[in-house]
Amino acid sequence: MFTQWRFVISRCHAVASVTACKNRFYSANAIRIRDAINSQKVGDQLKIQGWVRSIRSQKEVLFLHVNDGSCLQNLQVVADPSLHDRKLTFGSAVQISGALVKSLHKGQDVELHASDIRIIGSCDPLKFPFKIKERHPVEYTRQFPHLRCRTNTAASLLRVRSEATLAIHAFFKDNGFLQIHTPIITSNDCEGAGELFQVELAQKDKKQNDERSHFFSIPVFLTVSGQLHLEAIAGAFSQVYTFGPTFRAENSQSRRHLAEFYMVEAEMSFTEGLEDVMKVMQSLFKTVTDNVLSQCPEDVALFHKHVSPGHKWGSDLQSEHEKYLVQHCGNVPLFVTNYPYNLKPFYARDNEDHPNHTVAAVDLLVPGIGELCGGSLREDRLSLLQSRLEMAGLSDVYHWYLELRQFGSVPHGGFGMGFERYLQCILGVDNIKDTIPFPRFSYSCLL
Amino acid sequence: MFTQWRFVISRCHAVASVTACKNRFYSANAIRIRDAINSQKVGDQLKIQGWVRSIRSQKEVLFLHVNDGSCLQNLQVVADPSLHDRKLTFGSAVQISGALVKSLHKGQDVELHASDIRIIGSCDPLKFPFKIKERHPVEYTRQFPHLRCRTNTAASLLRVRSEATLAIHAFFKDNGFLQIHTPIITSNDCEGAGELFQVELAQKDKKQNDERSHFFSIPVFLTVSGQLHLEAIAGAFSQVYTFGPTFRAENSQSRRHLAEFYMVEAEMSFTEGLEDVMKVMQSLFKTVTDNVLSQCPEDVALFHKHVSPGHKWGSDLQSEHEKYLVQHCGNVPLFVTNYPYNLKPFYARDNEDHPNHTVAAVDLLVPGIGELCGGSLREDRLSLLQSRLEMAGLSDVYHWYLELRQFGSVPHGGFGMGFERYLQCILGVDNIKDTIPFPRFSYSCLL
Numbered sequence: 059m060f061t062q063w064r065f066v067i068s069r070c071h072a073v074a075s076v077t078a079c080k081n082r083f084y085s086a087n088a089i090r091i092r093d094a095i096n097s098q099k100v101g102d103q104l105k106i107q108g109w110v111r112s113i114r115s116q117k118e119v120l121f122l123h124v125n126d127g128s129c130l131q132n133l134q135v136v137a138d139p140s141l142h143d144r145k146l147t148f149g150s151a152v153q154i155s156g157a158l159v160k161s162l163h164k165g166q167d168v169e170l171h172a173s174d175i176r177i178i179g180s181c182d183p184l185k186f187p188f189k190i191k192e193r194h195p196v197e198y199t200r201q202f203p204h205l206r207c208r209t210n211t212a213a214s215l216l217r218v219r220s221e222a223t224l225a226i227h228a229f230f231k232d233n234g235f236l237q238i239h240t241p242i243i244t245s246n247d248c249e250g251a252g253e254l255f256q257v258e259l260a261q262k263d264k265k266q267n268d269e270r271s272h273f274f275s276i277p278v279f280l281t282v283s284g285q286l287h288l289e290a291i292a293g294a295f296s297q298v299y300t301f302g303p304t305f306r307a308e309n310s311q312s313r314r315h316l317a318e319f320y321m322v323e324a325e326m327s328f329t330e331g332l333e334d335v336m337k338v339m340q341s342l343f344k345t346v347t348d349n350v351l352s353q354c355p356e357d358v359a360l361f362h363k364h365v366s367p368g369h370k371w372g373s374d375l376q377s378e379h380e381k382y383l384v385q386h387c388g389n390v391p392l393f394v395t396n397y398p399y400n401l402k403p404f405y406a407r408d409n410e411d412h413p414n415h416t417v418a419a420v421d422l423l424v425p426g427i428g429e430l431c432g433g434s435l436r437e438d439r440l441s442l443l444q445s446r447l448e449m450a451g452l453s454d455v456y457h458w459y460l461e462l463r464q465f466g467s468v469p470h471g472g473f474g475m476g477f478e479r480y481l482q483c484i485l486g487v488d489n490i491k492d493t494i495p496f497p498r499f500s501y502s503c504l505l
Numbered sequence: 506m507f508t509q510w511r512f513v514i515s516r517c518h519a520v521a522s523v524t525a526c527k528n529r530f531y532s533a534n535a536i537r538i539r540d541a542i543n544s545q546k547v548g549d550q551l552k553i554q555g556w557v558r559s560i561r562s563q564k565e566v567l568f569l570h571v572n573d574g575s576c577l578q579n580l581q582v583v584a585d586p587s588l589h590d591r592k593l594t595f596g597s598a599v600q601i602s603g604a605l606v607k608s609l610h611k612g613q614d615v616e617l618h619a620s621d622i623r624i625i626g627s628c629d630p631l632k633f634p635f636k637i638k639e640r641h642p643v644e645y646t647r648q649f650p651h652l653r654c655r656t657n658t659a660a661s662l663l664r665v666r667s668e669a670t671l672a673i674h675a676f677f678k679d680n681g682f683l684q685i686h687t688p689i690i691t692s693n694d695c696e697g698a699g700e701l702f703q704v705e706l707a708q709k710d711k712k713q714n715d716e717r718s719h720f721f722s723i724p725v726f727l728t729v730s731g732q733l734h735l736e737a738i739a740g741a742f743s744q745v746y747t748f749g750p751t752f753r754a755e756n757s758q759s760r761r762h763l764a765e766f767y768m769v770e771a772e773m774s775f776t777e778g779l780e781d782v783m784k785v786m787q788s789l790f791k792t793v794t795d796n797v798l799s800q801c802p803e804d805v806a807l808f809h810k811h812v813s814p815g816h817k818w819g820s821d822l823q824s825e826h827e828k829y830l831v832q833h834c835g836n837v838p839l840f841v842t843n844y845p846y847n848l849k850p851f852y853a854r855d856n857e858d859h860p861n862h863t864v865a866a867v868d869l870l871v872p873g874i875g876e877l878c879g880g881s882l883r884e885d886r887l888s889l890l891q892s893r894l895e896m897a898g899l900s901d902v903y904h905w906y907l908e909l910r911q912f913g914s915v916p917h918g919g920f921g922m923g924f925e926r927y928l929q930c931i932l933g934v935d936n937i938k939d940t941i942p943f944p945r946f947s948y949s950c951l952l
Contacts, residue, residue, distance in 0.1 A: 303750070505688070
């Protein structure tokens with residue numbers, strides 16, 4: 059078996075090396091605009107591919123700005139007016155060959171002097187919903203989730219989002235955390251709180267089956283948190299995390315809520331106190347933000363210049379208490395710790411500090427957003443957890459969760475960070491719907 | 506705003522640096538077993554934390570094997586029998602301090618001579634479902650998704666899975682692809698094929714609402730593929746990918762199907778032919794596999810030694826045609842290209858090769874698994890796509906998809922790779938249920 063498998067792999071290697079791609083898969087030997095702009099290859103003949111972002115025809119010369127998504131900046135293309143085709147419009151897809159030369163124009167080091175312009179796909183500017191050189195309001199672009207990535211703001215957001223995602227994985231990898239794909243479909247209702255989406259066979263398929271029976275034999279839901287599943291794995295791996303979609307059926311049009319959003323969740327075993335959880339929260343925020351700032355400076359600057367000035371810290375829909383706390387403390391991120399016992403879910407660790415009676419829970423509040431992270435130590439003591447679950451009538455449902463405290467239980471804790479709220483926070487995006495490519499919220503599921 | 510945001514970040518930095526964690530968040534200055542084993546710090550005093558995997562008490566000496574999930578190998582702990590506590594059993598959680606010394610025993614370079622053993626959490630070996638030094642059949646361990654990560658095989662799988670996940674992200678990052686979170690909840694039924702899960706408000710929440718109305722105003726489903734959404738983004742970014750959960754309500758107990766599984770999907774603009782798609786497929790497979798082999802050699806070896814010998818290439822549930830093709834070609838991975846027009850979904854690009862009439866689609870078949878990847882060029886020509894959608898009565902539903910061909914359309918293509926099938930393939934895991942931490946399939950949704 060091992061030999062055979064080796065053979066399989068090496069055959070794949072052989073095949074791959076024969077047809078190995080040059081130039082990172084870019085077809086027709088084209089290079090990406092980011093690489094063209096950053097290259098010091100002035101004088102070289104290049105081919106680029108992308109979409110026309112602006113076009114200006116003068117008597118003696120034709121100017122184009124072309125973008126391929128690899129960076130915010132467009133490549134300026136200078137061409138003889140004879141290359142101007144009536145199909146060469148805003149939004150059209152082009153392939154352009156020419157010489158890269160030092161630019162005399164402000165705001166760019168190089169430009170492409172075109173020898174050939176091929177129109178790959180035309181675009182009728184009258185039908186295209188975005189207009190040349192216009193900055194459309196987010197409420198307008200949001201109506202076109204299939205096209206809004208062609209605007210600067212949405213494109214910058216997607217680049218930052220991708221970079222932040224990778225930075226989150228790198229942070230956990232560097233710190234010895236194992237990534238776990240916690241399930242999306244679950245029979246647990248993690249917090250007892252939060253409104254749930256239920257999953258069933260689609261109607262058309264259901265008719266062929268027994269209408270009364272569930273596909274999974276039991277009612278199942280979309281996950282509201284991977285925490286309990288992570289806790290199970292933390293019982294063998296000490297440090298684990300998950301980063302994936304999470305769901306809340308909240309009937310809210312708030313600028314801070316989505317029905318489908320991404321959450322980073324981490325769980326650490328052998329904790330000594332709530333500080334162990336807070337340390338990881340802080341370090342995650344700091345490391346990922348540093349990374350985004352250094353990898354996407356132009357994209358971040360676009361937000362700070364054009365998007366966030368219209369956004370006031372602590373605007374209307376934020377909970378009043380959170381707003382007060384953050385403002386009271388000087389408009390900086392702050393931790394709120396040790397919440398009243400009855401306000402937090404069953405898994406939060408009892409501080410046994412009667413008569414106040416709190417649990418070891420912590421929220422990280424940030425200006426303008428409110429709760430960014432929520433975490434706690436988890437109740438690791440079997441008897442305390444058991445009596446709390448019994449009181450709630452949940453001992454049967456969480457029998458497996460109790461078992462985790464029966465077999466080599468350890469003090470542990472963790473937290474979750476809303477990824478879209480994080481993006482709102484660092485970029486100053488007012489409405490969470492503009493931080494995710496395809497937002498889902500009540501009454502809206504476009505595409 | 507910019508200043509204020511800067512301030513926020515720097516305050517976070519300040520806070521983080523004051524409480525900055527040493528030793529990568531490991532509490533109580535403990536170090537991970539992997540680091541202890543690989544360190545050259547013989548003679549150092551260390552503290553480790555983990556779970557007892559075996560215990561052997563002799564007259565003069567007590568031997569423990571302790572594992573914390575950081576690697577397959579246990580750390581051998583040697584102690585005076587006076588440190589033996591009756592609660593020190595298989596499965597219990599411990600914290601042990603001592604001196605790291607060169608080991609005279611076979612199969613390990615170092616061992617820990619314990620000066621202190623603290624039992625953090627006990628474990629009744631009679632109640633614990635796994636028995637010391639026993640290799641349990643996968644059908645048995647599968648019944649305990651909350652505990653099976655404490656077995657060697659499941660733990661190795663999770664380490665390989667985590668590493669392969671990171672390698673996939675690294676591959677795409679290195680090759681200039683942007684990561685996109687395509688939606689889980691969608692109003693599209695991508696392929697018209699595949700049985701769907703529908704998403705509704707949970708029953709208990711529904712009662713408070715209008716029973717007849719949908720949360721999203723329209724019926725919505727769990728995604729079967731992020732392809733169409735990726736295509737939208739590829740219209741601005743040239744190279745994009747997604748890696749996330751995907752769903753099929755297939756009522757199958759097959760060893761190759763899950764109701765919830767992970768899929769890697771990539772989409773490339775400006776393609777010149779199907780080879781552009783095949784190149785990326787091959788390179789992804791090769792790069793990720795190289796990475797897993799070099800990062801997790803012990804974990805991979807465990808599978809090849811103990812798991813895959815019982816697995817025969819091309820066993821029963823594989824489709825007969827795929828099996829024949831792979832065997833016919835010498836049991837190596839192979840591409841099958843240019844499928845009959847009527848067998849593939851509407852988006853596959855017409856080869857216009859009458860009378861055969863095929864589309865530019867490609868599947869990668871691998872021994873023992875069958876289809877690992879499926880891809881195609883996409884129909885980028887408006888008129889051809891329009892008439893095909895009209896014939897299928899889908900023009901209205903896919904109006905947005907047609908618009909992508911109207912505004913700067915480019916030749917493009919992509920593929921999807923089933924991540925669990927990939928793990929089956931490289932590790933020789935017979936049943937796909939053993940490649941994911943919490944498997945979901947018909948009649949089963951544990952936890």
